[in-house]
Amino acid sequence: MKTWKLTTPVSDDDIKDIKIGDIVYLTGSMTTCRDVAHRRLVEEHRPLPIDVRNKAILHAGPIIKDLGNDKYEMIAVGPTTSMRMEKFEEEFVKQTGVKLILGKGGMGPGTERACKKYKALHLVYPAGNAVYAALHVNKIVDAQWKDLGMPETLWSCDVKDFGPLIVSIDTNGDNLFEKNKVIFNERKEAEIKKIQKQVSFIK
Amino acid sequence: MDTMTYDYTEPALSTKGQQMRDILADYIALISHRLPDDVTAKLQELQKVEVDPLQKLVYDTMMENQLLANKLKRPSCQDTGALQFFIKCGAKFPLLGELNKILKDAVYRGTKKAPLRHNAVQTFDEYNTGMNIGDGIPSIFLQVDGDGTDIQMYVYMAGGGCTLPGEAKVLMPGEGYEGVVRFVMDRMTSYGINACPPLLVGVGVATSVETAALNSKFALMRRVDSESENANAAKLEHLLEDGINNIGLGPQGFGGQKSVMGVNVVNTARHPSTIGVAVSTGCWSHRRGFIKFDEDLNYELPYNKGVEL
Numbered sequence: 448m449k450t451w452k453l454t455t456p457v458s459d460d461d462i463k464d465i466k467i468g469d470i471v472y473l474t475g476s477m478t479t480c481r482d483v484a485h486r487r488l489v490e491e492h493r494p495l496p497i498d499v500r501n502k503a504i505l506h507a508g509p510i511i512k513d514l515g516n517d518k519y520e521m522i523a524v525g526p527t528t529s530m531r532m533e534k535f536e537e538e539f540v541k542q543t544g545v546k547l548i549l550g551k552g553g554m555g556p557g558t559e560r561a562c563k564k565y566k567a568l569h570l571v572y573p574a575g576n577a578v579y580a581a582l583h584v585n586k587i588v589d590a591q592w593k594d595l596g597m598p599e600t601l602w603s604c605d606v607k608d609f610g611p612l613i614v615s616i617d618t619n620g621d622n623l624f625e626k627n628k629v630i631f632n633e634r635k636e637a638e639i640k641k642i643q644k645q646v647s648f649i650k
Numbered sequence: 651m652d653t654m655t656y657d658y659t660e661p662a663l664s665t666k667g668q669q670m671r672d673i674l675a676d677y678i679a680l681i682s683h684r685l686p687d688d689v690t691a692k693l694q695e696l697q698k699v700e701v702d703p704l705q706k707l708v709y710d711t712m713m714e715n716q717l718l719a720n721k722l723k724r725p726s727c728q729d730t731g732a733l734q735f736f737i738k739c740g741a742k743f744p745l746l747g748e749l750n751k752i753l754k755d756a757v758y759r760g761t762k763k764a765p766l767r768h769n770a771v772q773t774f775d776e777y778n779t780g781m782n783i784g785d786g787i788p789s790i791f792l793q794v795d796g797d798g799t800d801i802q803m804y805v806y807m808a809g810g811g812c813t814l815p816g817e818a819k820v821l822m823p824g825e826g827y828e829g830v831v832r833f834v835m836d837r838m839t840s841y842g843i844n845a846c847p848p849l850l851v852g853v854g855v856a857t858s859v860e861t862a863a864l865n866s867k868f869a870l871m872r873r874v875d876s877e878s879e880n881a882n883a884a885k886l887e888h889l890l891e892d893g894i895n896n897i898g899l900g901p902q903g904f905g906g907q908k909s910v911m912g913v914n915v916v917n918t919a920r921h922p923s924t925i926g927v928a929v930s931t932g933c934w935s936h937r938r939g940f941i942k943f944d945e946d947l948n949y950e951l952p953y954n955k956g957v958e959l
Contacts, residue, residue: 448704468704510728510767522765523728528811528844551811552844552903573708573902574811574846575935576715577728594653596778597768611707613904624843627905631839631897638893639835645889646827648882 452608456501457546459566465614467623471570472610473503473547476588478603480504481527483595485535488542496591497603499545505572506532506550508598511587521584521604523577526551529558529569537561553615553624563620570612583609656772656779658758661751669947670745671756674805676959677951678733678760681805681939682725685716686953688873689850689936692911696848696901705906712901712934727935729809730766733757733788736806736871740798744945749801750790757788766807791864799945804871807937812849815841818859818866818928827886830855830927831893837929838894843903846933848911850874851894854928855883855917862926869914870932871940873953876914883915901934911936 448468453461455475465471478497487493509524529550532539536548537557546567548558551574558569572580589603615623663671685693697709719726735753739746760766761782770784771777815837821829834853842849854865878884890913900906911934920926932938940953951957 470704470707508728508767510725510730510765512765523725523767525728527729528814530844551846571902571904573711575727575933576711578718578722578724578726579711579715581724581728582718596771596780598778611711613704613902624903627903628839628843630905631843631899634897635835635839635893638896639832642831642835642889642893643828646831646882646886649823649826 453547455503458501462546462566462568463618465568465617467614467617467621469614470610471612471614472608473612474607474609475502475605476603477503477505477549477606477609478601479507479509479524480601481506481508481599482531483599484592484601485532485539487592489535489538495543495601497589497601499543501544501546503547503549504545506548509581509602511597511602517590519587519590519602521581521587524580524584525577526572526574528552529554533557540565540567549612553622559616559620559622562616562618566618568614568618569616571615572610572612580609583607654772654775654777656781656784658781658783660755660758663748663752663755666947667745667748667752670943671752671759673947673949673959674753674756674941675760675763677939677941678756678805679764680954680957680959681807681937682730682764682766683719683723684954684957685726685935686938687955688875688953689911690716692874693848693934696908696911699907700901702906704904705901708901708904725764725766727809728767729811730764730769731807731809731937732769734806734808735788735790735803736868737790737792737801737803738795739792739801740796741794742797742799743801744799749792753788753790754783758783800942802940802942805939805941806871809933812845812931812933815845815929815931816863818863818926820858821925821927823923823925825925830925831890833927834890834929835893838897838899838909842909842931843899845931846935847899847903847909848901848934849909850911850932850936851890851913852930852932853890853913853915854926855915855920856926857919857921857924858926859928861918862928863930865916865918866928866930869916870930870936871938872914874912874936878915878917880917883917887913887915
């Protein structure tokens with residue numbers, strides 16, 4: 448388990464040696480981007496109104512305080528389930544050139560292909576720690592697609608030492624959660640057999 | 651397309667109704683930034699069991715986050731859920747007739763106060779109401795219990811992540827409780843892993859999908875260390891708890907010693923031809939409250955020792 452500090456813009460070279468299970472702290476530009484924004488780009492063919500090339504997106508829907516005059520404060524922010532974006536992510540990475548995809552839980556084969564082919568990482572922020580995360584957001588610099596409501600708006604943030612981010616897919620396409628899942632499923636089958644022997648309540 | 655908006659006018663409540671609404675709005679804000687005592691104690695216990703640096707780092711982050719949330723009075727998790735109330739009310743509780751309006755307005759006000767995230771999307775019309783209330787949100791499950799004058803309610807903020815694993819199914823009796831075990835365990839590795847472990851797992855056993863599902867939600871309202879009064883159900887709780895722990899999901903699904911805070915089973919009778927089974931999960935940030943009022947609105951908070959609103 449190595450610890451890395453990354454600052455945007457992130458190059459292919461910056462992330463080529465980072466492996467699954469490593470820890471990353473991010474400084475620079477990170478934009479929240481989730482279900483409908485992915486759908487708009489990939490299915491509706493609407494270009495993303497914020498440039499995320501060589502930067503980071505976070506699968507998240509934050510709580511924001513509207514300070515008026517297009518000024519906003521980050522109150523609480525944390526990752527949402529990344530797997531919901533799996534069906535769009537390969538195409539999303541291809542079109543946007545995003546380098547770091549931050550979220551929660553694992554992602555699937557499409558994202559693995561994208562991380563390998565376009566040199567990107569999927570990283571997991573420990574979920575539920577929304578105040579800790581919000582205190583590492585220096586400020587909100589832009590807000591687009593506000594018609595989607597507070598959770599789904601693209602909130603572009605300037606962050607400092609945002610983390611810990613645990614690498615779940617690296618630029619080789621290795622996938623931490625998929626590796627764990629194989630082990631988890633093997634153990635599960637053994638446990639089910641053990642328990643089933645003890646619950647014959649219908650006789 | 652024109653932007654659709656949700657019509658809501660705050661209701662005219664009686665003086666007592668306003669008082670109850672204000673207490674509940676305060677309590678909702680509190681639940682968003684302070685975990686119930688049983689959950690906090692359990693997380694501290696589980697933290698000590700993890701030995702690897704990654705797992706320790708995750709638990710340290712969680713503990714630091716809860717301290718900050720309490721101190722700054724901010725929601726500890728950004729997903730403050732679609733609110734649910736599970737209520738037992740005496741038939742002579744004086745505000746029974748106003749209750750639905752009181753609860754909806756308490757969520758409306760609590761949302762501004764906390765502030766909570768706007769989590770009510772009107773289905774089919776597909777727009778966010780921007781108020782955290784909508785058709786059927788908050789959801790209210792009410793049992794009238796005898797002709798007393800008291801009311802007690804669980805207040806639950808279930809986020810999307812831990813709502814996603816929810817599933818209900820009707821088994822044939824031939825599948826037995828062995829089938830119940832398979833159903834619950836399969837859900838843990840497919841969806842539980844992404845639902846922010848260590849989880850509280852609620853299992854409902856009954857006749858049909860809706861009765862089992864409601865039981866599984868009631869199970870999440872019980873304390874994490876509680877045990878079913880039925881000896882066989884309690885046995886299943888312990889077997890499942892050990893079994894899911896042995897899968898080794900660990901905090902956030904990164905692997906580790908423990909996967910769950912607990913497993914609670916709630917059961918009701920079944921039709922002879924069916925076994926309804928359901929699973930619901932609560933994430934580590936299990937924000938559920940419990941408040942009891944008497945007819946004069948004196949209240950107790952059994953899950954939050956030392957807290958006054």
